[in-house]
Each structure stands twice: as structure tokens, then as C-alpha cells.
Amino acid sequence: MPRSRALPAAPDWLSSYQPSDTASDLYASASPQTAAHWRTMARGLAALGEGHGSSGGGVQEQIARQIRDMGLTFRIAGDEAERDWPLTPMPLIIGGEEWAGIEAGVVQRADLLERLIGDIYGHGQLVAKRHLPAPILTGSPYFARKMPGMAPPSGHWLHVCAMDLTRGPDGQWCVLSDRVRLASGIGYALENRLAFSRATGSLLGDIHARRQAGFFSALREGLARDCQRDRPRIALLTPGRLNQSYSEQAHLARYLGFPLVEGRDLVVNQDRLFVRTIAGPKRVDALWRWIDTNALDPLSFDVRSTLGVPDLMATLPGGAVVANWPGAEVVESRAMATQMERLCPLLLGQNALLKSVPGWWCGQDGALAHAEAHFDDLLIAPAFGSAEGLGSQPVVGASLSPERRAALLAAMRQRPMDYVVQTLMALGQTPTLSAPTPVEQQLVPRPFSLRVFAARDGQGRWQVMPGGFARILPGDDETPALIGTGDLSADVCIADAQKQSSVGHTMLDAPGVVRGGAILASQSADNLFWFARYAERAEFTLRLLRALLGGSIEADASPAHQAGVGGMLINLLHAGGAVRAQGMGEPTLDICADALTEGELPGGIPSLIRQLQNTGRALRQRFARDFWLIASRPMPALRDHHPQTMLEVIEELIERLSALSGLIAENMMRGPAHAFIDMGRRIERALSICRVTRGLQASGQEGLNVLLELCDSQITYRSRYLSGAAPLQVLDLVLLDPDNPRSLAFQVEALVQRISGLPPLDDRNLPEQTLLDARAILAPLQAQAIADVDSGTLHAIEIQLLSLSDRISERYFLPNETVAPRQQGALLS
Template sequence: MNQSQSINQTPVGTPAGPLEYPSSPGVLDETRGADGALKPGWDYLLDSIGNLGAEVMRQREQKARRILRDDGASYNIYGKPGSASNSWELDPVPHVISSEDWSGIETGLVERSELFNLILRDLYGPRDLIRHGALPPEALYSHGGFLRACQGMQMPGEHELILHAVDMVRQADGTMCILSDRTQVPSGAGYVLENRTVMSRVFPSLYRDSHVHRIANFYQRLRLKLTSLAPSGDIPRIALLTPGAHNETYFEHAYLANYMGFSLVQSGDLVVRNGFLWMKSLDGLKRVEVLLRRVDDEFCDPVELRPDSQLGVPGLLEIVRNGRLVVANPLGSGVLENAILLKYLPKIATQLLGRELRLATVKTFWAGDDADFEHITRDFDNLIIKRAWRAAGQASVYGGDLDDNQKQALLADIHRHRYHYVAQPRLAKPCIPAFNGTALEPRANLLRTFSVATDSSYTVLPGGLTRIATSTEGQFISMQEGSPSKDTWITASEPERVLQADLDEDQPRSLPETQADSLPSRVVENLYWMGRYAERAEASMRLLRTVFVLLNGEEPISPEAQRILLQTVSQATYTLPGFTAATPEQLANPEPELLQIVRDGKRSGSVRSTIESMLRAAEESKESLSTDTIRVINDLRDALDNLDADLVGGLASAPEEALDPLVTALAGLSGLTQESMIRSVGWRFMDMGKRIERSLQTIATVKGLLSSVGGEMDQSVLLTAMLTSMEALMTYRRRGRERHGMELGLELVLLDRSNPRSLIFQLERLEEHLQELPTSDPAAGELDEEARALLEATSTLKLTRLPHLLQTSGSTRPEVNALMTQLAGLLREFSRFISDKHFDHRSGPQQLFTTIRGVR
């Protein structure tokens, strides 16, 4: 039995016949050599996939999508209607490159990284390239990526450029041609790791038998390099600076931070004090010595660079200049993305390296050069026109795709701003096989590779991020246009030899503190509100389900009981005034308002709005959540998307069933946080949020349902509603053999320590958390304000006598109303004191100019 047969046993019931990848005469196809035969690596892969068949491939593709969804892998496509967070697209057929082929590519990539490192050091140093005529001064000084404020700043060691990415395509002669360089905030390496993780799970045997080169060593090299850059020489705190959850590649930021053990921070998490950079955590300021940034150069410091930026840290550039912080890639490295450099790269390479580069670079014409300008004007229809400096909203265009008016307008702008434009020929991109759901078809591809500085040179990631066109005819490839990705396999004829040093580097390094012990206070605050919103949504839906069942029940309820139930819904969900100001007609026909409370996302307090708030808080603290937690959150998002369809028919179609998937998912989330989450400070604040919110929801429900006195039947309905919504009805019935009534119901809900939903249970858990907070001092004589508020609430509740509480005065129970009002006030004070002490110390960057409109 050969290799392909051993892994490709087609299940019974799948369509007969192999899945073939036909040759396409006249099409540049990367899978075949000049003789038309499949290249090494491709032959085994396509034979194996062919034997699987279309049905099995569909199953594997669906499995890959499930894994990506469970991991929360996303890529935000700006301006695209629909969900703000789009699923990452991975084609199940990998891109294969043989080890022999890769060896030459790797050598050329290392050489290019070395050259760009020398260019960066020269442009912010002596500028010999300009003095010796290798680069016109206009090419540098007209470029927006050149930051004069970074003049003379140097990284420790031999390398200025830490991370380098290039986009390249294979040419007809089999060699690679580089289209562009990414040096400012090179993105994609995290998606490479995610793609590899997924593919190794979806095709484990195929992956193993193909002898694919490991990529984990690249990320360990990056971590070691950043650690070695620490100014103090000690094991540093390394942070990854992200623009935030709305950035297109935020998933990658959180994923890499988790994988490499870095703190994921936003601008508000950092502050410059006493000449150093500090991260704000609950237990004080923590010094950051190395910052891996994903924020563009000009946004990093609103004091010296772009004054309207709210993504950077005021004073950041000054401490870098003083050698007290290392930023990777260094500020100002965006100058290397200057497309004008590509025109002069042969001359630059000769001057700095003494030879031309091994890997070709796409021919580039600069409108600032008179001869090139004439060529651009003359051959406009056959060229790709682009800005020398990439910025948001400035995509490259193909001259032949423009109409006459667009062409004249662009030519006029090139005339006015000649230094700002370059042009390049349109290179044909080679095709590789992609799975379209039923067959394999050729798609154009573009490969992004990565290199990282080491002590002596650069290490290249053995693989990369392959992107493909969305159709067989397309040549335009862009993630913002929805282009799928592929895992890139560098294959060998025999298994890769793994050295002990590589295995050692895969082991986690000891750090002075774990990341869980020093989370940014922003993350902890979001975990706190995630707990509150999750509990608020669950309690609201439990109450709503109870009300739906009672309204649709066989036994009619009185108008007075219905009024109390509906008003309690408005009070407990904070959707005021709602039923508290409803007319008799609205109370008699509650369906429109109840459905609004469930599904109106624009209404504060509605089920949809509350869950969406919880999802936003979860997204902001994503790096602290486990894979299972993210999976449950994705289930919540899916159930929320289906809510409107499930509510068709209104109250007449059992709307409580539409809420069941949401309640189940929230209950699963609660179970995960209790049973699978490390008892770190993040968990404590999440659980505190949950306990505070459950207490407030209990208080609101008791106050709403039991403050009024009605007839015996009404009291029974309202008591049943309270016990049902709080999951205590079965216990009440079991204990009711000895005694029953309102007193037993209140005891279960308020004072029963064995009931995990009782009010006393929540308050006692809050007391335990309070003792464990980082700033608490049990030995201190005087109580803090939050401790006072919580102690008063707990003592007041414990001193309560239920018979006294249930005394009536006319049609009300004033003691119930007074106690619940007092307890709610104390808990809100407690929450405010906690927020003031642990969260509100942050002072965000002051806006020095106008509001930022967008960031690339």
C-alpha cells in the first residue's frame, strides 16, 4: 500500500472517482514544471487529495471552518455590510514549495532583510546613500514615512529591522519576484500559525507524511530576539501594542500575545512616567522595556508625531530616544515601505552589499524621474499606479481599468504631485489549486514571507501566508476584498531533523511574573463588565421566559398580577419607562413592548443590547479567555443572529423557546468560568461583576413582585414567578411539605446559604473576593469605603426578620420596598467604589488636534 492509499480511505457513500486537478494550457501554473509534470511535493499532495474525493474534502473544509470559528479567528473587512468581525477564510488545499526550491528563496530573503536593515540605519544616520547619489534626496524627504524626529535613534545590537515581510509572486521562469516590503507593522505571521494549527488537525496524516518544515522555531526566535533587546539586561516585560478590537487583524494581535506570553495592551493601558514606560495594572504600574507594536509610526506618539492620534502614548518617542525603551519595529521604519526605493534598489544593493540582489524586484517607475514620468504617461493603460506611501483609502489602480474621466483626473494629480506616485507593470500571478466545494480549480496566488533578526543575521519563517484570488479569472488579491488564505508547506523528501536546542526553545521561559498576575487594568475592567452583562442578560431572559409562560398559560392571571409582572420586567431589565408608564391598553396588549425588550439592539437594557455589550467586553479581553470560552461566545453570537427568526409569530408562538439557546449558552459560559478558569485577578473581577449583578437582579425582582399585596391567587402567581425565574421553585416545593408561603420563598431567595442564587450567597462571595484583591490590606484597622458598603449590606440582610419584612400596610409591604431599596443603593455604592479604585485611575491620551477618522 503506498502513502496516498494509507491515508485516503474514502468512506462508504461518497461520490466515486478521484478529485482531479486538470492542467490548464496557457495558464501559468505553479504546480507544474516546464515539461508539464507535477513538481515534487505537489504530486503527492494532489494524488492524496484526489483520492479523498469531493465529499470528504467538503467535510474536512467544514471541520477547518469549525476550528477557525471556535478559535475566534477573524479578519475585519472595513466598510463591508454585515458583521463587524468576519471569519478568517482558509482554503483546505495547502500551497506546497519543495525544500530545494525554498533554499534559494530563503537565501535571497535573508540577503534582502540584511540590505533593508542597512538602508534603515543609513537613512536615519549618515545618509550616505543620498550623499553618494544612490538615492535622490527627493525620494526620501517627500515621503510621509520618513520621520525626522527619529534621526539618530538606533536599536541595540547590529539590527535596526527586527521583523521584515515581503510579498512576492513566482515568475514564468520559476524564480520569485518581490512586489513590496512590509517593515512598519508587518502583519500575517499570527494567521500563518493559526492556519498551520488548523491544517495539522484537519489533515494530520497528510501533514505528517509530507514532511512539512516546522514553523514554531520562528516565533521562539522572535521572542528571544525581543528579550535580548531589553535595556536593563534582565528578563523584560514585553508588551504587544494593538490599536484595539476594531482593527482588521486584532485576532492576530491577541493570538500572538497569548502564544508568546506578551501582555496585550492598548494606548490607554500605558503611561510614560519618570522617563520610563509603564503598564497600568491593578497592583500598580509595571515597567515595559520592549514594545512590539501593531500601531503605525505616525500614530505612536501624539506629542511628537501625529497630534490627533488616540492610539499612541504621549512621550513614547522621548524615552525611546533616551534608550529606556525598545520598540520593534523601530519608529520610522515605515520609510522602508517607500515604493520609490524599489526603483533604486539595484544601485543601493551594489553600494551597501557590493552586489545585486539574488531575488528580483518588480520594475518600478517613479514619476519624480523625468524619463519615468514620460513612460508612465505614455504607457498608462498597461501599468499599476500607486502612491509611494501607503495610507488608508489609497489603493493602487490599474490604468487600463479606468474610464477616460478617471484616467484624466489621476494623470492630473500625478502631474501636480510627481514625487508621490510610482508605477509598475502588471505581473501575471501564477495559479495553484483551490477547492471550490466540488472540484479543484486554479486560482492566482500571492505569497507573504517573514524574517526575524537573530544575533548574527536573519531567520526566515519556513512557509508564509499565501493568499489567493476569489475566482479563477481574478488576478486582484486583497484580504480587504475577501481573498482566502492558504497554509504554506515547505516539504522535504525526509522528516525534518529536530535539534535538542529547538526543542528547548519550544519550552516556556521563566518570567518574573505570569501575565495572568499583571493584566492591564483595562482587560480586568472588561472582564468585570463581561461578568455583569452576562448575568444581567441571563437573569433578564429567565424572568422574560417566566412571564411568557404565565401570559400564555392555561390558567388566566388577573390584570393586577399581569401589571406587576410587566412592570417588574421593565425595572429588572432597566428598559424604563416601559411598562411602568404604560396605559391600560398597553398593559392589556404587552406583546409589542415585550418583543422590543428582547430584540431591539438600539434600546439600552434589551436582551440583544445587553448580550452585544457582553460580546464587546469579551472581545476587549479576548487574550484572557480560553478556547472553550471563545467557542461558547461564538455560540452566543450565532444564537443572537437567529433571534429575530426565532421570534416570528410573537407571543402566540412560545417566544420563551427562542430564548432557550441564549440562556443555555450563558449558563455554559458561567460553568466554564467557575470550573475551568484559573483563580487569577481577572477571574475574581469577572466573578465579582457576576455576583453584583445577580444581587441587583434579585433585589429588583423581589422588590417588583413582592412589594405589593394582592389577592391570594395573585400572590401565588407572583411568588411562583419569582421562584421560577430564580431556579428555586423545585426546592420550594420539596420544603413546602413542612411550611410554605411567602416567608419560605423569601428565605430561599434572600437568606439560604445553600442556594447559589440567594442574595446572601452573593454577598458572602463578594466578601471573599474583596479580601483577595491586590490592594486589600486585611491588617489595616480602618475599613475602605467598598468594604464598609458591603459590610453594611451583608449585616442589614442578616439582621432581617422575615415576618417583620412581610408586614403589610394597606396594599403594600413597605419593609420589602425599603430593604430592597437600601440594599440596591449599598451595592451600587460598592460597585462605584470598586470602579473608582481599580479602573478609573486611567487617564487616556489628551487629544491635541482633531478627531482621528481612520487608520490603515
């Protein structure tokens, strides 16, 4: 056996590491055992890089590749486009003994938050006995005035909570903020671990890093425990795909096995909560909400909300679980944070294990005077989200101009209860891989905050995620954003002295072997249906453009735009909204270029690709990684209007769409989701066949050849007939041949099969109207001879297909939807 060649030693990235403050730096202050884990990780990452760290770009590129492959993205508020998730290779490493102290403090803090919320909305003893100033509650925009007196039947106000921590200059961990409104970051912590482990192989095992899967199992079991029936249905309520962290929510829902629903997917009936599905309403026992309380129920809170569920609050007395309890976020304000250490002995009978950043609410006696006396040494922040002179962002007193300082002090004197002041404190530091440069890579200190998560398990006890969501900042700027421009994220590893037992699972435990059974929400079915229609519509438009540019496989064929055929194809483009009306008299090349660049008309290729991608984003939890990588690719740029250049763009896009069709055919489970995506394709393709056949059947042999090309049936026709294109033979192949996957009859027969396989609303075993309508289209096609099929017949079939599409929408999709946004009949002529 040949000897393996010894690799050169990897460089020690930590040898020249010099933090500005050793007490707050995770590596500089680590125990010898934990420091050894840091060095093991640094050497391992360096060895993964090309040339063992000579440039350092190798490991970063491997991480970036995993991020792209997993489809991990985020959106900064105000951005329209998504960005790749900024995961840096070097994780935060915390020793097991140090973590034990953090864990105990987080559990205590979670108990404190639970007791505090229970008192605020329960007996109200803290306010009654003047332990808690009433304006801290009434001044908060998150105080739910309709919630006092309503208590969760399970007794649990919180199921998931988080705290932002950092290391202070004294080396002690302290709390920057509490988070019970949204558990943002919990999904990204999971994604960070998955991406890091896939890119770095055995490095996590080399430092004995604790696994995280047990935490997510506990979270799921904790929610299920408080429901009032076996095998409850738990859904994750999202604001929608435009939310900043929608990608995180979709990934988390897929990992946990929760349906991802929006408010419009849900309905309340007889004080029970249901999700609208293609098989009718299905009961939902618990909601893990990712929307604010004010948006949760427009009938109880903000009537302007379109994100919530009307009458949701009526389901709470009956046992519906909402995590976290509506109004819980009242404890998140900066004003409340100044009271936590004082309230801990009152509510728990013990001092706080995790201290808060020293701060004062200016509504209390003496606080404003203290703020004025030490203004330059303090951070001035809004007490309840925003305040006069600050907006929503805190400022350092010393950084203000004399004019702004005077204005802010005047506003604070007028309404002191709107402000909080805090001691200035530098964030802790952690080694971070410097940005790739031509010089040697190194680790540099950067400030960080660590979001730690706690969730109730199946026994109602708090379990703390072994790790968390690390946010590494470009400067010492403690802000509440999840992630911002210039920020990085990192995996968080809790490293033990001994290797963990191999007993356990890296993914969630399954209850047993199951097949099928997952619900398909009506909105998901709608999006699947229209995703396929947009894809098929785009492919048909591309085939029209290819035919216009002379893409026939006939070696001696004249260009399609001659002899009147081109005019017919342009009419089809115009009817489909791909080109403007005034373009009818333009040169063919200009018309084709317009269709490939038109981003405003609904039928232009960029518009169709954009609509396909927008619809696809709402289905992220259902699409495999390879599928979404293809679907999310940007529209290729058109360099010029030369025919060959346009044909290259057309061929690239047709190949992409064909690849998506292939992945659907080979990889998608045969269930209701596949049925709706196939139904969308079949209806759109059948409509296209009818329209193009009506336009070209009377255009002579040239038109028949183009018809065969557009229906992708040239090779089949040549293998069957030795003669040139003949009318009856061509029309029979593209209209009535049941074995041709591009024929009209094939599409309608596939529709009948898909609809007949969908779950019924009742158990009477009678065909529903959608199936009857589909059969009414298929039966005449199977009974007719091709000589009897004329333009009027095809036009009637188009009308029936559009009516069938409407019937599918009425039966399976959400109510009160109009077809206008989808351009249902845009091509009907």
C-alpha cells in the same frame, strides 16, 4: 483479527491540472521530488473528502469546522461584522532546495532594509551623496521628522519584517513590496498551520513539511535579548478590537504569551513604560507595535491619535524596545521600492538576490517621459499612498478611458514625484481547489502572492519562517490588502526530501514549570467585570419575561400579569431600559415582544447580547474556544408574537447564558481574571435580587411565587417547607440564607471573598477601601433577622452596591472612565 477493508483509491486531482504558464506555476515547474509531494498532498486531501472526492466538499467542510472551532475571523475594512477566515485546503508546497534561495534573498533584503533605515535616521549619507533622492523621504507620510538622530540602544531598527513575493514569468521569485510597518499575516500564517494540521491529520508529516514553532520562539527570544533585564515583559500593542486583524493579534499574543494591550492600558512614568494592572503599574520592557508611527505617541506625532501612548518617545533613550523602530515604515513606499536594487550594492556590497518588479519613480529624470511613451503597457501607482487621479489604488494604463487617461497624464506632469510606474507582470500561479459544485472537484490554477516573514533571534540574526502567509486571488490583481472579498488563504509548506527529526516542539518552549504570575491589565479586568454584568443582566431580564408569559412551575398558578404582579414586572422592565415608557399600556405580549426585539434601548435583549459580545471580543485571547462559540452566537429570530414562540427564544437564551456560567465555573483558572468576572456577576445579581424583592414582597402569594421563580429558588423552598409561599420564609431564602447561591447574602459574601483575594497595591497588609465597603454591606445582612429587612433596607443596600461598583472601577480599572456608557444605575428606582 478481522481484516481491514481496503479503501478505494483516491482520485488524482492533479491529473487534469493545466496552468496557463508552466514557468511561474508552483506545481508545473516543481522538481520531481517536490511534484511528488504535491501529488501526495492532493491524494490525501481527496481521500479525506466524502466518497473519496466525488463531491469534494468533505475536506473543505473539515477545514471550515476547524476555522469555526478556533474562532478564526477577519473583518474587511468598512464591515461591521466579522467573517470566517477563508482557508482553502490545498497548501502551497515549495521544495527545500528552492526555499533555500528564497530564504537567502529574504535575509539579504532584511539586512538591506535595516541598513537603509539606519542611514535615513542616522548619518544620512545616501541623501547627502545623492544616492537617494531626498523627496522619496520627505514625500512619504511615514517619514518621522522627529526621529533623525535617535537610534535604538540595541542597534536594531527592525525586529520583524516581511516581503510580498510571487513567481515571475521567468520562474524567478521577485519582491512585490516590503512590509516593516505591520507584520500583518504572521498570526494568520500560524493559524493556517494549526487549522490545517488539525483537519488533515498526518498529511504534513507525509510530505516532510517543516515546523514553524522554532520561528516564533526565535522572534520572542530576539525581542527579549534587546531588553535590559532578565525575564522582560513584552507586550503586543493593538489598535483595538475594531481593527481589521484584531483576531489575528489576539491569537498571536496568546500563543506567544504576550499581554495584549491598547494604548490606554499603558502609561509613562519617569521615562519608563508601565502597563496599568489591578496590582498597580507593572513595567513593560518591549512593545511589538501594530499601530502606525503617526499614532504611536500623540505628544510627538499626531495629537489627534487616541491609539498611542502619550510620551512614549521619552522611554526610548532609557532602553525601551519598540518593534519596529518608529519611522521604519518610510522604506515601504512604492517610490522607495524602485531604488532597492540600486542601493543593495552600495549598502551591502553585493547584488540583490531577490529582484523587485521593474519600476520607475516619476520624480527622477527620464521616468515621466518613459511613462508617457509606454503608458498602455504600465501599471500606474501612487508613490506615497495616494495621488491625484488614482486615489490609493494602482491602475493599468490600457484600462483607462480617453478622458481619465488625459486627466491622469495631466496630473502626472504637474506633480510627477507623486507617481510610480511599473512593468505589468502576471502573478505566479498555484493549484487551488475549485469551489464546491455538484460536479467532481478539481484543482485549478489561480494567481497568488506569498508573504514571507523574518525575525531576529536571540543572537540578533535573521530567522525566516519556513512558510508564510499565502494570498490566493480571484484575478491577477496585486493589491496591498491583507485579504479581500473573493480572496483565499492557504497554508505554506516547505517540503524536504527527508523526514524531519522528531526532536523539537510543535509549540513554544516554556522556561520551566510556573503557576500564575500573568498580569491582568486594568482594561481586561474592566471588560471581564462588565461581560459578567451584561450576561447576568440579560438573564434576569429573560427571567422577568418568562414570568410575564406565565412561566411559573405552579400548575394551578394564574398568569403573572394578573393581580398587579404583571404591572410590577413591567415596571422593572421599563426601569431597566428593556421597553419604552409608552409601552406601559400595551398588551403584555406586545411588551414581551418589544423587549425581545428592542435593539436601541440599552436594556433590550438584543442590546444586551450585543454589548456582551462587543465586550467579549476584547477578551478573545482569554476565552476558550467552546466559550466563545457560545458567546458569539447571533440572537435567535422571533418568528411571531405567540407566547410559546417567545418562550422558546427565552429558554434558548437562558440555556446559552447558563452554559457560559458553567464553563466559567468549571474551566476558568482561579485567578484575578476569574475574580473579576465573578464579581461582576455577583454585583449584578445582588442588585436584581434587591429590586425584584422590593417590587414583589408586598404582592401576596402570587408575587412571592414569582419572586421564588426569578431567584431560581422554587425547588429549594418546596423541599424545605410543606406550606405555600409564606412571606418571611420566602424572604429569608432569597435574602439572608448564606447557603442559597441565588440569595442576596450569598452574593455579598462571594464579593467579599473575591475582593479579599485580589493583589494589594502595597505590602502593609491593610484592607483596602473596596474590601471595607463590601464588608460593610455583608455585616448587617449577617446580623439582621428577616423580620427587620424592609424595602428601605433593600434600597440602602442597592445604593451601597452601586457605590461599591464605582469603588471597584476607581481602584482597579483605567482612570477617567465614566459609568454612563455602562448604564451603572439604569435600574435604580
